[in-house]
Amino acid sequence: MYDVIVIGSGPAGYVAAIRASQLGLKTACIEKSFDSEGNSQLGGTCLNVGCIPSKALLDSSHRYSDAINHFSDHGIAVGKPKLDISKMMDRKKKIVSQLTSGVSGLFKANKVIQVLGHAKIIDANHVEVTSKDSSEIIETKNIVIASGSSPINISVAEVNHKDIVDSTGALEFEAVPKKLGIIGAGVIGLELGSVWSRLGSEVTVLEAMDEFLPMADKRIAKDVFKEFNKQGLNINLGCKVTSASSSEKAVNVTYENDGNISDLKVDKLIVAVGRKPNTDNLLDQKCGLSVDEKGFIPVNDFCETNVQNIWAIGDVVRGPMLAHKASEEGIMVVERIAGKHADMAYDLVPSVIYTHPEVAWVGKTEEELAEAGLEFKTGSFPFAASGRALATGESTGFIKVIADKKTDTILGVHAFGPSAADIVQQGVVAMEFGASAEDLGLTIFSHPTVSEALHEAAMAVNGQAIHIGNRKK
Numbered sequence: 001m002y003d004v005i006v007i008g009s010g011p012a013g014y015v016a017a018i019r020a021s022q023l024g025l026k027t028a029c030i031e032k033s034f035d036s037e038g039n040s041q042l043g044g045t046c047l048n049v050g051c052i053p054s055k056a057l058l059d060s061s062h063r064y065s066d067a068i069n070h071f072s073d074h075g076i077a078v079g080k081p082k083l084d085i086s087k088m089m090d091r092k093k094k095i096v097s098q099l100t101s102g103v104s105g106l107f108k109a110n111k112v113i114q115v116l117g118h119a120k121i122i123d124a125n126h127v128e129v130t131s132k133d134s135s136e137i138i139e140t141k142n143i144v145i146a147s148g149s150s151p152i153n154i155s156v157a158e159v160n161h162k163d164i165v166d167s168t169g170a171l172e173f174e175a176v177p178k179k180l181g182i183i184g185a186g187v188i189g190l191e192l193g194s195v196w197s198r199l200g201s202e203v204t205v206l207e208a209m210d211e212f213l214p215m216a217d218k219r220i221a222k223d224v225f226k227e228f229n230k231q232g233l234n235i236n237l238g239c240k241v242t243s244a245s246s247s248e249k250a251v252n253v254t255y256e257n258d259g260n261i262s263d264l265k266v267d268k269l270i271v272a273v274g275r276k277p278n279t280d281n282l283l284d285q286k287c288g289l290s291v292d293e294k295g296f297i298p299v300n301d302f303c304e305t306n307v308q309n310i311w312a313i314g315d316v317v318r319g320p321m322l323a324h325k326a327s328e329e330g331i332m333v334v335e336r337i338a339g340k341h342a343d344m345a346y347d348l349v350p351s352v353i354y355t356h357p358e359v360a361w362v363g364k365t366e367e368e369l370a371e372a373g374l375e376f377k378t379g380s381f382p383f384a385a386s387g388r389a390l391a392t393g394e395s396t397g398f399i400k401v402i403a404d405k406k407t408d409t410i411l412g413v414h415a416f417g418p419s420a421a422d423i424v425q426q427g428v429v430a431m432e433f434g435a436s437a438e439d440l441g442l443t444i445f446s447h448p449t450v451s452e453a454l455h456e457a458a459m460a461v462n463g464q465a466i467h468i469g470n471r472k473k
């Protein structure tokens with residue numbers, strides 16, 4: 001009898017399993033994916049076909065584009081760099097396999113039992129595991145569902161894994177497509193579009209909505225849209241794809257914009273229209289667990305489902321589909337199983353788009369605060385006024401700090417610019433400790449760093465920035 005069975009070994013599941021074992025709970029993690037040698041393929045979407053391989057390609061493609069476009073700014077002449085795409089892909093594979101085997105090592109070190117097979121919940125104490133040639137029922141006191149998500153398929157553009165691909169296929173092109181279409185200007189579409197555009201593709205993004213990055217700060221979304229178009233991502237808003245068919249020569253895409261029908265011919269098409277929760281064949285009817293109309297498992301703030309002792313975390317439940325949110329839920333849940341009073345600061349889950357420059361934010365936007373009728377003040381600082389940003393030649397964008405008008409408590413940090421993800425992370429730490437804009441302004445930042453922009457933006461909230469003219473309050 002196990003104390004905890006975790007279903008799925010993505011960032012939700014493997015982190016939950018490790019922490020459960022650290023807490024002295026007898027834990028097994030069931031994973032259905034396996035590698036070419038028949039061993040468990042641990043790490044889920046994030047390590048295998050998500051966060052990590054996409055960042056490997058974003059970093060490689062950034063270096064390539066930097067060599068072409070910016071080395072000469074520093075007085076370095078290299079001629080036209082030669083692209084070895086198969087070496088770039090091998091590097092990505094090596095990083096993935098280093099990390100996934102790292103999870104296996106962590107399981108061994110922490111005494112988490114790995115079980116290979118497809119898990120199906122019979123009831124709160126029994127899970128059926130089916131592998132290639134066997135099936136067994138495992139007994140447990142608690143079940144943590146961490147079965148994650150998969151790309152959404154749309155009938156108007158069916159993925160054929162050849163020239164119409166999902167995000168997984170887009171991480172594996174063997175050559176740079178001359179013309180690349182992308183359906184969806186969400187985070188994944190923008191990151192993958194950036195990779196292939198930097199490597200030489202002519203990229204067209206078709207987005208059904210009229211608004212670009214609706215979840216981001218309005219001014220940032222506007223600046224990002226302008227910058228990405230300048231970089232060669234041709235982003236078309238209000239364009240709903242109505243069909244896509246593949247012929248020998250090209251993929252023919254039809255889309256509708258304001259009642260007008262247009263065509264686009266591309267060599268490859270990436271369908272990046274979002275992800276859906278993995279709940280297929282996961283629940284025996286008798287187990288009594290609810291699933292909503294979109295397939296998500298409904299949970300409360302502690303990730304408890306409607307069945308006692310069954311918990312659900314990560315992409316399979318509500319909230320942003322992000323690896324760090326998934327992992328933190330995993331830790332919270334197993335700590336609660338172990339009798340601790342853990343909870344999670346859902347308001348402080350940061351978001352990042354790993355383009356260049358990066359886009360990142362935490363907390364509320366001005367628009368959300370205004371809608372809630374809350375009074376606030378803001379301070380902004382442009383990277384063009386940061387000595388370090390200028391020294392590195394990365395001075396596009398700005399950072400904004402939003403604070404409560406009366407208490408000065410920081411309510412949001414929004415950035416578009418160099419190392420935005422790491423800078424906003426400092427805002428997350430400050431907010432976790434309930435810091436005010438003045439607190440951040442009184443904190444000493446190393447000089448010269450791009451993080452100083454956060455310091456200045458925080459000081460600007462109260463009209464005290466040093467390196468820009470402050471607005472009269």
Ligand code: FAD
Pocket residue numbers: 007008009010011012013030031032033042043044045046047049050051052054117118119120146147148149150167188278281282313314315316320321322323324325326354
């Ligand atoms: P998953 O990682 O999907 O893992 C679920 C696991 O459960 C899988 O291994 C699956 O095989 C297994 N499983 C499912 N059903 C069963 C079953 N019945 N029995 C046994 N095993 C089962 N997020 C970020 O925070 N930062 C990023 O930079 C980022 N980049 C991304 C880039 C791309 C291209 C994509 C696609 C996603 C990206 N994400 C990113 C999102 C991130 O990958 C997910 O939010 C995260 O992986 C969710 O973790 P999870 O553990 O809930 O699910």
Ligand code: AMP
Pocket residue numbers: 154156183184185186187188189206207208209239240241242272273274275
């Ligand atoms: P995300 O959910 O952030 O990954 O973003 C997916 C994006 O795809 C959303 O902004 C959707 O509006 C967009 N989308 C979904 N279906 C279509 C379609 N048929 N044509 C164009 N864009 C679409």
